[in-house]
Amino acid sequence: MAEKKQGGLSGYRGYEYQIEASIWIALSLMLEARRVTEVVVEPQNQEDLEAEIVGAVLSPDQESSTLVASDGKSTRVIYQMKTLSNQLWSVKALRDVIGEGTSAREADSVSRRRPRALEMLLNDASLSYTLVTDARVNGKLTALARTTIPLGHDDAELPGGLLAVSLHDRLAALRGRLHILHDLNAELLEHRIHDLLAQKGRVPHSQVGACIAALKHAFRLCMLGKRDTRFTADELRLILEQHGARPVSGPSPGYVPPDVAAQAASTLREHGCVLIVGSPDIGKASLADYLATGFKLTELPCPLIQLETFAGLPARLWDEGPALLIVKNGWTEHGAAYPYAPANLPEMLAKAPGDKYVIVTCDLDMYRRLPDHMCTRLERYKVTLEAENYDDNSRWQIVLNQAGLTDWQLEALDAVREAVLRDIAEPFSLNLFGTLVREHAQHLIRSASTNDCGLFQDLAERALQETVVRRAVQQVSAYHNVPWQHAALVLGVYVALAQHSVLWMEVGLPTMERVAEQVARKTGVRLQGEAFIEYLVKKGLVQRWENQRLTFERASLDALRRLVGDTRSEVHPVLVAVVSDLAEAMDQVNFADRLERIVTLVTVAYPDAPPHGSAWNDVTVAIDAQLRRALDVEDRTQFIRNVEASMEWLWGKSVLSRLLYALHPKRIPFVATHEFWPSSHDVWRAVEMEMPKYDVRQFVHRFLVDFMPYTSIDYSAVPDCFDSFLRASRQVLDDDVHMAVHALERFVSTDWGDGRWDCDDGNHNKPVLLALLKASSGVPFVSRLPPPTPSWDL
Structure with missing residues (x-):
């Protein structure tokens, strides 16, 4: 009984060691080395691990958990x-752990274990x-022993006797890929975890204990299989923030610094300040994060404070205690005239x-817009970052770090290296390209087998x-x-009024003014559409021609859409005001055009x-009130357009708008499951009940006679x-259906005026109308047109 109790206690200690070692490795890779964005935590055999937890008589060194990590390039690491x-x-003990290199199926047909480490390496x-252990190693394993986490392959020689004789020819392929992290006892792991959380994670000392408990x-749960075994950097960041960590951005995992990083x-060390100047997307912010990540004033990390604008810097310089202050893009053309101008920086630093x-x-x-005397005073702080500061190897490493491909995939990617580096110069774009490659890695088999570089070329263009x-x-x-509100204003008016991608100033600006007045009355926010247009023109996002019309670059429209979508709660009053302005000007003639634009804007x-x-x-x-009037328009062409537009009006509240929306062939099959009605009968009953004066009979007549023969909407599938x-x-009368089919025949037939007729009998809605006629009356349809003239000469 005592032996069982002691074995259960040892098993529990071994289990706790696995958890602590996994946490330390994850923190080291994510917070310190910044080489991975996720780790996979899993036991080698879940059932045995659960038995060990409840106290079965197992030696703590019989089972182990594994943690799988990727360094973002072509290397994966298993930590056991x-x-x-x-x-x-x-x-011999190590060989017992990593296996003989043979398949588990071959060695034991009933084993449910994952492949052993040596088999996976081969x-x-x-x-x-990497084997992580609390024990020491003997002399023969010294070449594999490490005290810090190895981050890649090295030249470590494998000791003799580790591989079977039959595998000696594979010795070179395994060199540098097997290591042992030794003498990592529980006390040392706890100390290292505490330091990582306090220094790299920036968790207050009072919260470190609770943070460790949350990580455990x-x-x-990962090791028990009770949750997703993937533990991500985002999840780690959330846990740290929940325990008071000071959020500080850092370079992405696998960040490749430019050659001016040391400068x-x-x-920064010598002058107390560094001014990183460069073109957009060249990597200024990432370099700032890189410098901040490893910056220390003493043995403890220096507190980092991010400032949104340069204006907040003077007060922070006089805060008590050391600090590293980061201002990203703090000098803008609107902020350069602020009392704390760039030229004041040397004076502020000297007094602080x-x-x-x-x-x-x-x-x-x-920076180039600053006066010469300002640039002269800032020269000693300035470091210029350009594309030339990244050589080809560094630029390609950016791609590889994001792509995370395996060897055979890397061969396909390397084939386009020269073309990619020729077309893409900026680190930001290369980073995007690598991300897109990773997201489309499943398509690389075809490209590799056919030696087709088209996929990579498409991804480069997308980047x-x-x-x-x-x-x-x-x-x-x-x-x-x-x-954001100005972006919503311009995007809304463009969608509402642009013709053939052109927005005419004579109608666009008055509309913006009316919308701005509405927004000001309801929210107090004052928009200046013309000034914002001037800004877009100045930035090259919009082209203005003869001061009369505006054309928008595709990227500009995509940017406006993205901003509006990301800040919808803030811009909602502006969008509603644009839609309201469109709706107020609706009538029977422009109803379809206005409603189509409203639907487009709301959908976007x-x-x-x-x-x-x-x-x-x-x-x-x-809009619902206008819809009813729009259906009374006498002109058939306008009636068709109004009905087609109403079929896309998803947000209507009236039963008539819901009826039109349900009449579309994409939705007719699902009326019975619609949130408004349990069946088709209830649709029409609702119209009769809520609109007793509405002439349903007239609507059905016009829908069959004036709409079905001429619309491009296809009902043949339903x-x-x-x-x-x-x-x-x-309300379906036989005469209405007959009239509809006759009208359709006339619409698709051509009278050449000399006694010859042509008839296109392939109209998509003719079979639908004939089926309706057959179901409603059973009387066969008889065409009133003469038979078409044969296409050959008699």
């Missing part, structure tokens, strides 16, 4: 945690293996305590396009006065959630649903 009681690791050249809980670090250090980034275009869009987003966001701005609020409800009521839906109205 094992305790060893009162022993040294020998070659089958995957991109894989590395997450990893324990920037030296300038000597324990403050400052990192400032600035766009090259903005360049996305770069342009993101740059436009940054430029629009930099506007000094409520940029609200892709995943419907609009809301009392102002929006007022707009929908007004003839039965169309039949049952229309006949549920009890």
Whole structure:
């Protein structure tokens, strides 16, 4: 009984060691080395691990958990945690752990275990293996022993006797891919975890204990299989923030610094400030994060404080205690005239305590606009960052770090290296390209087998396009006065009024003024559409021709859409005001055009959630009222357009608008499952009940006679649903259907005027109408047209 109790206690200690070792490795890779964005935590055998937890008689060194990590390039690493009681690791003990290199199926047909480490190493050249243990190693394993986490392959020689004789020819392929992290006892792991959380994670000392408990809980659930075994950097960041961590951005995992990084670090140390100047998307912010990540004033990390503008810097310089202050793009064209201008920086630093250090980034275009005397005073702080500061190897490494491909995939990617580096110069675009490659890695098999580089070329073009869009987003966001609301104003008016991609100033500006007045009355926000247009023109996002018309670059429109979509709650009043302005000017003639534009705008701005609020409800009521009048228009062509537009009006509240929406062939089959009605009969009954004065009979007549023969909307895929839906109205007359088919025949026939007729009998809605006629009357249709003239001469 005592032996069982002691074995259960040892097993529990081994299990806790696996959790602590996994946490330490994850923190080291994510916070310190910044080489991975996720780790996979899993036990080698879940059932045995659960038995060990409840106290079965198992030695703690019989089972182990594994943690799989990727360094973002072509290397994956498996970390296996094992305790060893009162022993040294020998070659034989290590061989017992990593296996013989044979398949588990071959060795044991009933085994449910994952492949052993050696088998996995032999089958995957991109894989590395590290054993993490609390025990020491004997002399023969010294070449594999490490005290810090290895981050890649090295030249470590494998000891003799580790591989079977049959595998000696594979010795070179395994060199440098197998390591042992030794003498990591529980006390040392706890100390290292505490330091990582306090220094790299920036968790207050008072919260470190609670943070460790939260991490243990997450990893324990992973090892038990009670949650997703992937533990991500985002989840780690959330746990740290929940325990008071000071959020500081840093370079992305696998960040490749430019060759001026050392110069920037030296300038920061020597002068207390570094000014990083460069063009957009060249990597200024990432270099600032890189400098900040490793910056220390003493043995403890220096507190980091991010400032949104240069204006907040003077007060922070006089805060008590050391600090590293970071101002990203703090000098803009709207902020340069602020009392704390760039030229004041040397004077402020000279007066401030000597324990403050400052990192400032600035766009090259903005820096060039500064007066010469300012540039002279800032020269000693300036480090210029250009594309030339990244050599080809560094630029390609950016791609590889994001792509995360395996060997065979890397061969396909390397084939386009020269073309990609020729077309893409900026680190930001290369980073995007690598991300796109990773997201489309499943398609690389075809490209590799056919030696087709088309996929990579398409991804490179997409990366360049996305770069342009993101740059436009940054430029629009930099506007000094409520940029998101102005973006919604311009996008809304463009969608509402543009003709053939051109917005005429004589109608666009008055509309913006009316919308701005509405927004000011309801929210107090004052928009200046003309000034914002001037800003877009100045930035090259909009072209103005003869001061009369505006044309928008595609990237500009995409940027406006993205900004509006990301800030929908803030811009909602502006969008509703644009829709309201469109609805107020509706009539029977322009109803279809206005409604189509409203639908387009709402679909763009609200892709995943419907609009809301009392102002929006007022707009929908007004549109519904116009819809009823639009259906009374006498002109047949206009009636058709009005009906087609109404079929896309998803947000209507009246039963008539819901009826039109349900009449579309995409929705007729699903009327019975619609949130408004349980069946087709209830659709028509609702119209009769809520609109007793509405002439349903006249509507059905016009829908059959004036709409069905001429519309481009195709009902041929749903003839039965169309039949049952229309006949549920009890207003379908045989004469109406006959008239509709005759009208359709005339519409698709051509009278050449000399006694010859041509008839196109392929109209998509003719079979639908004939089926309705057959179901409603059973009388066969007889055409009134003469037979078509044969196409040959008699």
